[in-house]
Amino acid sequence: MKDYDDATAFLGLWGRFQQIVFFLLSASIFPNGFGAFSLVFVTDTPSHHCLVPEVNLTQHWHNVIIPKEVVNGKEELSRCSRYRLDVVRNLSAQGFIPGRDVNLTDLEQEGCVDGWSYSTNIYQSTIVSEFDLVCSEQWKQPLTSTVYFLGVLFGSFFSGQLSDRFGRKPVLFLTMAVQTIFTFAEIFSPSWTVFAILLFISGLGQISNYVAAFVLGTEILTGDVRVLFSSMGVCLGFAFGYMMLPLFAYFLRDWKSLLLALSVPGLLYLPLWWFIPESPRWLLSQGRAEEAEAIVRKAATKNKVEAPQVIFEDYSVPADETKKHPKEHYNVFSLLRTRNIRNTTFTLCLVWFTLSTGYFALSLNTSRLHADPYISCFISAAVEVPAYISSWLALRYLPRRLSVICILLVAGVSLYFIQLVPQSIYFKYLPYLTMGTLAVVSVFSTLFIPETFGRPLPETIQQMHKRESIKCPFITRKEHSKDVVLVESQL
Structure with missing residues (x-):
């Protein structure tokens, strides 16, 4: 053919x-x-706190009815509690001043029984609000x-x-x-x-x-x-x-x-x-x-x-030839039929899992990179343009395995170095350490897949099996012979 x-x-x-x-x-x-x-x-998630309904409160009590708490080293209004409204209303009506006549730490708190008030500084609404x-x-x-x-x-x-x-x-x-x-x-x-x-x-x-x-x-x-x-x-x-x-x-x-x-x-x-x-x-x-x-x-x-x-x-293909040699149908399990191609399939799945995990984890986290999420998102998107151009140049002039290994190493090392950024910007290192480890593991697994640079791609699954059995460098001679016999019998 x-x-x-x-x-x-x-x-x-x-x-x-x-x-x-x-x-x-x-x-x-x-x-x-x-x-x-x-x-x-x-x-x-917009900034939010418990909604305080329109009730008669002095300005002093209105300013303190939402407790303050320390989150990541910064003091901010509580998102899920407030001082009991009925108690605060009675104290306000009696003319007590918070902090002078009443110790706030002694007051009982309650949940946001009337709902929440969401900030509209960045978003008018999200599904969270x-x-x-x-x-x-x-x-x-x-x-x-x-x-x-x-x-x-x-x-x-x-x-x-x-x-x-x-x-x-x-x-x-x-x-x-x-x-x-x-x-x-x-x-x-x-x-x-x-x-x-x-x-x-x-x-x-x-x-x-x-x-x-x-x-x-x-x-x-x-x-x-x-x-x-x-x-x-x-x-x-x-x-x-x-x-x-x-x-x-x-x-x-x-x-x-x-x-x-x-x-x-x-x-x-x-x-x-x-x-x-x-x-x-x-x-x-x-x-x-x-x-x-x-x-x-x-x-x-x-x-x-x-x-x-x-x-x-x-x-x-003539009809009588089709009857003598029925066409074989292939599916995803065909990629697991021989040891050679099975190993290559698992390796490529690991590499793609690593790349996808790192890419989407970082991209979906862009709102934390800058105070303005719109700028963060645009920077995250714009940096992909030179990255894709570099990838094309690597695929055009360098061996495939070398390209993948270098890219994974750069990604893995960068993720490990994130922990050196001041704590005020990043404070949870575990996801990045995990992604970095995946990248390093994928580097070693990439060494065991066949090179395709400058070689014609296989047209059929039979050619793919045959190429793998011949080119795959990580199987023993005994395994190689067994797979060759299997592939040749299929051809």
């Missing part, structure tokens, strides 16, 4: 067809950037982000399987619709529970959209353009969307208005259905060579090049 890249080499690498696919798929990632980190503003996710309900605030990423987790499991079954393009647009619709629906949540359910589904659509766009682009584009797309195209699309988030949030301080503004851009992507093609590689894997050839011929017209008379002749 002729290699796909060789069969479509007549198209060139950077014609009008590739440019359209490159930029439209990159643009489709914009909503993922501001959607993923909207939680930074939507779930932030909307659903009172404070004090005894405070555990729901961090759980909100967990629910979202559980949706991302489930979407990661199913999006690839769905796109293998129904195609990259339908899954891409379906999940973009899911992300848009359920982000909009969150606005009408009557409770935190309903909001969390809708957020879970939104997270599922968000990652599925990203994966489908990424796979579609890498399957259509070839050569250096594929590297450029996977390392800068989708990543810069995500970063630009991320940088737009603090701009939206700055002018829309209400969480409902912010979510409305973030959901509307999804409607702009509907016309892209007629410009983004299905993956010819996927069509060929489904035995739909005629449809794949039609897409490539349209691409040749856009690129103003002449297509050969027959493009994918070798991909057509």
